[in-house]
Amino acid sequence: MPEWFDIVVRSFIFLVTLFILTKIVGKKQLSQLSFFEYISGFTIGSIASEVIMNPDLKVMHGIIGMIIFGVSPFVAGFISLKSKKFRDVIEGKGTVFIKNGKVMEENLKKEKYTIDELMQLLRTKNVFQISDVEFAVLEANGELNVLLKKEKQPLTAEDFGVKVPSFKEPQTVIMDGEILDEPLSTIGQNRNWLKTELEKLGVTIENVFLGQVDSFGQLSVDLFDDKLKVAEPVEKPLILATMKKCQADLELFALATKEKEAKQMYSKNSEKLQKAIDKVSPLLRE
Numbered sequence: 001m002p003e004w005f006d007i008v009v010r011s012f013i014f015l016v017t018l019f020i021l022t023k024i025v026g027k028k029q030l031s032q033l034s035f036f037e038y039i040s041g042f043t044i045g046s047i048a049s050e051v052i053m054n055p056d057l058k059v060m061h062g063i064i065g066m067i068i069f070g071v072s073p074f075v076a077g078f079i080s081l082k083s084k085k086f087r088d089v090i091e092g093k094g095t096v097f098i099k100n101g102k103v104m105e106e107n108l109k110k111e112k113y114t115i116d117e118l119m120q121l122l123r124t125k126n127v128f129q130i131s132d133v134e135f136a137v138l139e140a141n142g143e144l145n146v147l148l149k150k151e152k153q154p155l156t157a158e159d160f161g162v163k164v165p166s167f168k169e170p171q172t173v174i175m176d177g178e179i180l181d182e183p184l185s186t187i188g189q190n191r192n193w194l195k196t197e198l199e200k201l202g203v204t205i206e207n208v209f210l211g212q213v214d215s216f217g218q219l220s221v222d223l224f225d226d227k228l229k230v231a232e233p234v235e236k237p238l239i240l241a242t243m244k245k246c247q248a249d250l251e252l253f254a255l256a257t258k259e260k261e262a263k264q265m266y267s268k269n270s271e272k273l274q275k276a277i278d279k280v281s282p283l284l285r286e
Contacts, residue, residue, distance in 0.1 A: 006055055014048040017063055021070035037073045044069045092140035098133045101149065111138060122146065167215045174211030174221065187213055194219070240281060247273040 021044070044066050051062030080087035095107050097118055108118060119130070121144040127133060135147040171183035179191060197219040198205060210222040218236065247270055254266035 003055065007052060010052045010059060013059060014052055014062065014066070017066055018044070018048065021066065040069045040073050094137045094139045096135070096137050097144070098130065098136035098146075101131065101134055103130060113138070118144075170212040170214050172210065172212050173219070174205065174208045177206055177208060177224070179205065183213075187217065189213075189217075240277070243273065243277050243280075247277060 047062050047065045047069070051057045051059060076086075076090050080090055095111050096104055097107055097113070098104065103115070103118070108115070121138075122128070122130065122133070122136070125144065125146045127146055127148070132148055132152040133146055134149045136144060138144050171187050173180055173183050173187075173189075173194060179194060181191070184190060184194060194211075195205070198208070198211075198221070201219070201221060203221060203223065207223050207225065208221045209224045211219060212221075213219050216236065250266050250270035250273060254263050254270060257263050257266065
C-alpha cells in the first residue's frame with residue numbers, strides 16, 4: 001500500500017472516530033469548555049495527528065487512546081452532578097473581581113489579571129467605568145459577568161409599573177420555499193391560512209426564502225429576489241385605526257345626544273376605550 005494512501009485511510013478512520021465521539025459525548029462551544037475538557041480535546045487531537053502521520057503506530061491503539069480521553073469528560077461530568085467538591089476541582093469556581101463596587105485586588109493577582117485586562121473585559125459588557133459596577137465575577141470558563149448598580153441599570157416596564165404582554169418566539173413556517181407544517185401547527189394554523197396571508201402580501205410560496213410568524217400572528221417574509229418589494233402588513237395599524245374611529249364615534253354620540261343617561265354612557269365608554277388605545281398603541285403602531 002502506498003504511504004500516501006495509508007495516510008488517507010488513517011485520516012478517514014480518525015475523522016469518523018472523532019465524529020462518533022463528539023456525537024456520543026456531546027459538544028460545547030470552546031468558551032464553555034472546562035479546563036479538563038479542554039485538555040482532553042487537545043490530547044485527542046494530538047493522538048489522532050500522531051497516529052495518522054506515523055505509519056509505525058497501530059491505528060487500533062490510537063482509537064483506544066482517543067476513546068479513553070473522549071469518555072473521560074463524560075464520566076467526569078456524571079460524577080460532577082453527584083459531587084460539588086469534585087465539580088469544583090474539575091470545572092473550577094468563579095472568582096469575584098468586584099464586590100460592593102470595590103475591586104478585589106487580591107483576587108486579580110490570584111487569577112493573574114491586571115487592571116487593564118479587567119477594564120477590557122468590562123468594555124466587552126459595554127461598561128466603561130468601574131464605579132458603575134456593583135458586582136463582577138470571572139466564571140470558570142473565563143467569561144466575566146457583571147451586575148451594574150441599581151441606578152445604572154436600564155429602566156424596565158416594571159420600574160414604571162407598566163404591564164406588558166408576554167412575547168413568544170417567532171415560528172419559522174417557510175424555509176427555502178418549503179412550508180414547515182410543524183411550526184404552523186404550533187401556532188394553531190394550517191396551510192390554507194398561510195396561503196391566504198401570502199396572498200395579502202402579494203407573493204407566492206415559490207418566491208419566499210424565509211417566512212416567520214410573530215407572537216401576534218403576523219407573517220413576515222424574505223424573498224429570493226431582493227429586488228422585489230413586499231407589501232407592508234396592515235393588520236395591526238388597521239386594528240388601531242378602527243379602535244380610534246370607534247372612540248371618536250362615542251365622543252360624537254355623547255355630544256349629539258340630549259339624554260343625560262345616554263351622554264354619560266357614551267362618555268364613560270369613550271374613556272374606557274381611550275385607555276385601551278393608550279395601552280395597545282405601542283404594540284399596534286408600526
